[in-house]
Amino acid sequence: xxxxxxxxxxxxxxxxxxxxxxxxxxxxxxxxxxxxxxxxxxxxxxxxxxxxxxxxxxxxxxxxxxxxxxxxxxxxxxxxxxxxxxxxxxxxxxxxxxxxxxxxxxxxxxxxxxxxxxxxxxxxxxxxxxxxxxxxxxxxxxxxxxxxxxxxxxxxxxxxxxxxxxxxxxxxxxxxxxxxxxxxxxxxxxxxxxxxxxxxxxxxxxxxxxxxxxxxxxxxxxxxxxxxxxxxxxxxxxxxxxxxxxxxxxxxxxxxxxxxxxxxxxxxxxxxxxxxxxxxx
Amino acid sequence: xxxxxxxxxxxxxxxxxxxxxxxxxxxxxxxxxxxxxxxxxxxxxxxxxxxxxxxxxxxxxxxxxxxxxxxxxxxxxxxxxxxxxxxxxxxxxxxxxxxxxxxxxxxxxxxxxxxxxxxxxxxxxxxxxxxxxxxxxxxxxxxxxxxxxxxxxxxxxxxxxxxxxxxxxxxxxxxxxxxxxxxxxxxxxxxxxxxxxxxxxxxxxxxxxxxxxxxxxxxxxxxxxxxxxxxxxxxxxxxxxxxxxxxxxxxxxxxxxxxxxxxxxxxxxxxxxxxxxxxxxxxxxxxxxxxxxxxxxxxxxxxxxxxxxxxxxxxxxxxxxxxxxxxxxxxxxxxxxxxxxxxxxxx
Amino acid sequence: xxxxxxxxxxxxxxxxxxxxxxxxxxxxxxxxxxxxxxxxxxxxxxxxxxxxxxxxxxxxxxxxxxxxxxxxxxxxxxxxxxxxxxxxxxxxxxxxxxxxxxxxxxxxxxxxxxxxxxxxxxxxxxxxxxxxxxxxxxxxxxxxxxxxxxxxxxxxxxxxxxxxxxxxxxxxxxxxxxxxxxxxxxxxxxxxxxxxxxxxxxxxxxxxxxxxxxxxxxxxxxxxxxxxxxxxxxxxxxxxxxxxxxxxxxxxxxxxxxxxxxxxxxxxxxxxxxxxxxxxxxxxxxxxxxxxxxxxxxxxxxx
Numbered sequence: 030x031x032x033x034x035x036x037x038x039x040x041x042x043x044x045x046x047x048x049x050x051x052x053x054x055x056x057x058x059x060x061x062x063x064x065x066x067x068x069x070x071x072x073x074x075x076x077x078x079x080x081x082x083x084x085x086x087x088x089x090x091x092x093x094x095x096x097x098x099x100x101x102x103x104x105x106x107x108x109x110x111x112x113x114x115x116x117x118x119x120x121x122x123x124x125x126x127x128x129x130x131x132x133x134x135x136x137x138x139x140x141x142x143x144x145x146x147x148x149x150x151x152x153x154x155x156x157x158x159x160x161x162x163x164x165x166x167x168x169x170x171x172x173x174x175x176x177x178x179x180x181x182x183x184x185x186x187x188x189x190x191x192x193x194x195x196x197x198x199x200x201x202x203x204x205x206x207x208x209x210x211x212x213x214x215x216x217x218x219x220x221x222x223x224x225x226x227x228x229x230x231x232x233x234x235x236x237x238x239x240x241x242x243x244x245x246x247x248x249x250x251x252x253x254x255x256x257x258x259x260x261x262x263x264x265x266x267x268x269x270x271x272x273x274x275x276x277x278x279x280x281x282x283x284x285x286x287x288x289x290x291x292x293x294x295x296x297x298x299x300x301x302x303x304x305x306x307x308x309x310x
Numbered sequence: 311x312x313x314x315x316x317x318x319x320x321x322x323x324x325x326x327x328x329x330x331x332x333x334x335x336x337x338x339x340x341x342x343x344x345x346x347x348x349x350x351x352x353x354x355x356x357x358x359x360x361x362x363x364x365x366x367x368x369x370x371x372x373x374x375x376x377x378x379x380x381x382x383x384x385x386x387x388x389x390x391x392x393x394x395x396x397x398x399x400x401x402x403x404x405x406x407x408x409x410x411x412x413x414x415x416x417x418x419x420x421x422x423x424x425x426x427x428x429x430x431x432x433x434x435x436x437x438x439x440x441x442x443x444x445x446x447x448x449x450x451x452x453x454x455x456x457x458x459x460x461x462x463x464x465x466x467x468x469x470x471x472x473x474x475x476x477x478x479x480x481x482x483x484x485x486x487x488x489x490x491x492x493x494x495x496x497x498x499x500x501x502x503x504x505x506x507x508x509x510x511x512x513x514x515x516x517x518x519x520x521x522x523x524x525x526x527x528x529x530x531x532x533x534x535x536x537x538x539x540x541x542x543x544x545x546x547x548x549x550x551x552x553x554x555x556x557x558x559x560x561x562x563x564x565x566x567x568x569x570x571x572x573x574x575x576x577x578x579x580x581x582x583x584x585x586x587x588x589x590x591x592x593x594x595x596x597x598x599x600x601x602x603x604x605x606x607x608x609x610x611x612x613x614x615x616x617x618x619x620x621x622x623x624x625x626x627x628x629x630x631x632x633x634x635x636x637x638x639x640x641x642x643x644x645x646x647x648x649x650x651x652x653x654x655x656x657x
Numbered sequence: 658x659x660x661x662x663x664x665x666x667x668x669x670x671x672x673x674x675x676x677x678x679x680x681x682x683x684x685x686x687x688x689x690x691x692x693x694x695x696x697x698x699x700x701x702x703x704x705x706x707x708x709x710x711x712x713x714x715x716x717x718x719x720x721x722x723x724x725x726x727x728x729x730x731x732x733x734x735x736x737x738x739x740x741x742x743x744x745x746x747x748x749x750x751x752x753x754x755x756x757x758x759x760x761x762x763x764x765x766x767x768x769x770x771x772x773x774x775x776x777x778x779x780x781x782x783x784x785x786x787x788x789x790x791x792x793x794x795x796x797x798x799x800x801x802x803x804x805x806x807x808x809x810x811x812x813x814x815x816x817x818x819x820x821x822x823x824x825x826x827x828x829x830x831x832x833x834x835x836x837x838x839x840x841x842x843x844x845x846x847x848x849x850x851x852x853x854x855x856x857x858x859x860x861x862x863x864x865x866x867x868x869x870x871x872x873x874x875x876x877x878x879x880x881x882x883x884x885x886x887x888x889x890x891x892x893x894x895x896x897x898x899x900x901x902x903x904x905x906x907x908x909x910x911x912x913x914x915x916x917x918x919x920x921x922x923x924x925x926x927x928x929x930x931x932x933x934x935x936x937x938x939x940x941x942x943x944x945x946x947x948x949x950x951x952x953x954x955x956x957x958x959x960x
Contacts, residue, residue, distance in 0.1 A: 155891055161912060161913065161924075161928075162924065164916045165915070165919060169917065238786070242833075246788055246789070246895070246898045249790045250913045251913070251917060265790060265791065266790075269794060272794055272801075272809070277794070277802070288786050288791055291786035292782065292786040294786075
C-alpha cells in the first residue's frame with residue numbers, strides 16, 4: 030500500500046475541482062483558526078464605544094462592531110473558538126463512535142443488541158437540547174457545550190459506521206485472519222478499521238459541519254462561548270441589535286464566514302463520501 | 311452500418327400468405343457509451359407473421375435483447391435507431407405520444423426478472439389491471455374479474471387471495487406467471503418474451519414455458535421469444551433466428567434447425583449443449599468469447615476467429631445474408647458446408 | 658416508549674446532579690427559617706433517596722404537575738401551556754414550507770435532468786449550509802429592515818398577524834432542512850425512475866403522469882418520508898434558536914432563558930416536553946413508513 034500522505038492526496042484529487050476548492054477554503058480557515066489572534070490587525074477585544082457601528086473606513090475593511098471593535102480582527106480571532114470547539118467534538122465523538130460501532134460489529138449477537146438499543150435510545154436527544162441541559166447543569170461554557178455535543182454525536186457516528194463495520198466483519202479475509210489465530214484487537218486495528226477509514230473520514234468531515242453549526246448556535250444563544258471571547262456565533266448575537274438600526278455588516282460578516290466554511294465542509298464531505306462509497310464496491 | 315454485400319430484400323420463409331404483423335428492415339442501433347456512439351445492432355431484418363412464434367437466439371451481447379427492446383420502443387435514452395420497424399404496416403420506430411401508447415397496447419412485453427419488474431408497494435390486482443383500467447377504459451370490478459379468470463388460466467389457485475397480496479409474498483415462478491397473465495389480459499397481438507424463464511429454477515421453467523406456449527397458441531398471438539437456449543427456442547417456436555455480434559447469422563424453421571443448420575455458429579451452439587443421454591469425455595465449448603456488435607470487425611465474418619471452417623474467403627469480406635434451402639445464412643461458405651454442419655464438434 | 662422513559666431519567670438525573678444546594682435554588686438564595694426548610698424538604702422530598710425523588714418527579718409530571726418556576730413563581734405547566742402553541746405553530750409552519758418547497762423542488766429536479774436540476778443542486782448546496790440563526794439575521798436585514806414586508810420581532814396578535822410574524826422565523830427554521838429534503842427527494846426520485854418496474858409501466862403504454870405519480874413518486878415516498886420525518890423532528894430543537902433570534906414567546910426561547918438563570922424545574926419540564934414531542938414525531942414517522950411500505954411490519958424497520 031502506498032504511504033498515507035500520497036493516498037490522502039490521491040483521494041483528495043479524486044474529489045474533483047469542487048472538492049479541491051473546498052479543501053483550500055478549509056485550509057485557509059484552519060490557518061485562521063490557528064493563527065487568527067496573531068494575524069488580527071487590531072485588538073479584537075478592546076472596546077471603544079465612540080467608534081461603535083462605524084462602517085468600513087481606513088484600514089478597517091469590515092468596520093466596527095457594537096462595542097467599537099474591529100470586525101475583521103474579531104472574525105480572525107473568533108475563528109479559533111468557532112472551529113476548534115467543533116474539532117474537539119469531532120475528535121472525541123468519532124473515535125468513540127468508531128469504537129462502539131466496531132465492538133458491536135465484531136461481537137455481534139448480544140453485545141451488538143445491547144449497544145444498538147442503547148444507541149437508539151441515546152438518539153432521542155437532539156444535540157442542541159443536550160447542550161442546553163449541560164449549560165443549565167454545569168453553567169454555560171465552551172467546554173460544557175463541546176462535551177454535550179460529543180455525547181450527542183457519538184451514537185450518530187456509531188450508527189452510521191456500524192453498518193459498514195458489519196459488512197467488513199463478514200468479509201472472507203477477516204474469517205481467514207481469525208482462523209490463523211490473530212487476536213481481535215489486532216484484526217480490527219490493522220485491517221477492519223483501515224478498510225472503513227474513507228467512510229470514517231467522510232463522516233467526520235460532515236460531522237464537523239454539524240458541530241460547527243450547533244456550537245455556533247449554542248454560542249449565539251449565550252450558552253456556549255461567553256462574550257467577550259470572540260466567536261462567530263457570539264458575534265451574530267452581539268451585533269443583532271445593529272440589524273434593526275441599519276448596521277448589518279458585523280452580524281452579516283460573521284454569518285457569511287460560518288456559511289462559507291460550512292459549504293466547504295459539506296461539499297468536501299459529500300465528495301469524500303462518494304469516494305468512500307465507490308471504493309467499497 | 312449497412313452491408314454492401316447483401317443481396318436485395320431478404321424474405322423470411324414459410325409464411326408469405328398473410329401480411330406480416332411485424333416487419334423489421336435494415337435495423338441499425340447505435341448506443342451512446344461514455345460519449346461515443348457504438349453499434350449494438352447491425353442491419354437486422356426479419357418478419358413475424360400474425361400468430362407466428364419466432365425465436366431469437368444468441369449468447370450475451372449478440373443483440374437479441376436489444377432487438378426486442380427496439381421493437382418494444384424501450385431502448386435507453388441516447389440510442390440512435392436507423393432502419394424501419396413496421397407493425398401492422400405502420401412504421402413505429404419514431405412515433406411518440408398517443409400513437410406510441412396505442413402501439414404499446416398491442417404489444418406486450420414479458421421481462422426476465424419478474425421481481426424487479428413489479429412494483430413492490432402495489433398489490434397484484436393493481437399490477438395486473440393497471441393497463442386495462444388506464445388504457446382500455448375497463449372498470450375496476452370488471453378488470454378484476456378478468457384478472458381472476460386469467461390467473462386460473464395460468465394455473466394459479468386461490469386467485470382472489472393472490473390478487474390482494476404483494477409481490478414480496480410470492481415466489482419467482484408465481485410472479486412470472488402473473489406477469490404472463492397480465493400481458494395476456496390486454497389481448498395484445500404480439501408478445502415480446504425476453505428470456506422469461508432464465509431466472510427460474512429448472513422445474514419451474516418447464517411449467518412456466520408450458521403455460522406460456524399453451525396460452526399463446528390458444529389466443530393465436532404472435533411472439534418474439536428471446537433466449538440463449540437453442541433447444542428451447544426450437545421447441546416452441548415455428549422459426550428460429552440466430553444472432554451473433556449484433557447481426558442475424560441464420561434464419562431457419564425450427565424443425566430443420568438441428569437436423570440441417572446452415573451456419574457454423576448454430577451448429578456449434580447446438581453441439582455445445584451436453585446431451586443428457588450421452589456420456590462425453592470433454593464438454594464441447596466454442597473456443598474464444600462471444601463478440602458484441604461494436605467489437606466485430608466490419609470487413610470480415612465476425613465469427614471467423616472461432617469457426618472450425620474458416621477459409622481465406624471468410625476474412626476477405628463481410629458475408630451477407632443469403633437464402634439457402636428455405637432458410638437464410640450469413641456464411642460465405644454456406645453452400646460448400648451444406649449438409650455437413652449438423653453435430654459437427656468445434657475442435 | 659422505553660426511550661422516553663430513559664430520556665426522562667437522564668433529564669432528571671442531569672439536573673439532580675447540578676452543583677448547588679437545591680434548597681438554595683428553591684429559595685432563590687435567600688436565607689430561610691428552619692421551619693420553612695423543613696417544609697420544603699418534605700414537600701420536595703429533598704432528603705429521600707435519588708430514585709424516590711425521580712419517581713415523585715415523574716409521577717407529578719404525568720399528572721401535569723411539573724413544579725414551580727423559581728424566577729417567575731408560577732406553575733411550570735401553566736408557563737409551558739401558554740407558550741407551547743407558539744413553538745408548535747412555528748414548527749408546523751416550517752414543516753409545511755419544507756414539505757411543499759423541499760419535496761416539490763426535489764421531485765421537479767429529479768424528474769428533469771438539465772438546467773433546473775443543476776441550479777437546484779447549487780442552491781441546495783448553499784442553503785444547506787445556512788444555519789437557522791444566520792438565516793434569521795439575513796432575513797431580518799432583507800425583508801424586515803430593507804423591504805419592510807415582515808416584522809422582525811414578536812408574536813403578533815390575532816391569527817393573521819401571527820402568520821405575518823411567524824413567516825420569517827419559519828423560513829429561517831426551514832432553510833437548511835429544506836435543502837436536505839430537496840436533495841434526498843431528488844436522489845430518491847432519480848433512483849426510482851431507473852427501476853425496472855417503471856419500465857414495465859412504460860412498456861404497457863401507461864401515460865407519463867400515471868407513471869410519475871403512481872410508480873416513481875409513490876415508491877420514492879418511502880425514503881422521502883424518512884428524511885422529512887427526521888428533519889421535522891430536528892426542528893423541535895432548532896426552534897429554540899429561531900425563537901430567540903426573533904424574540905418569539907415560545908418554549909425554546911424560554912428554555913434558553915431558564916438554562917441561563919438555572920431555573921431547574923423549568924428546564925426539566927420543557928426538556929421533557931420537547932423530548933416527548935421528538936419521540937412522538939419519530940413514532941409517527943415509523944407508522945407512516947410502515948403504511949407506505951408493505952414489506953415492512955411495524956417494529957422492524959430496516960434502517
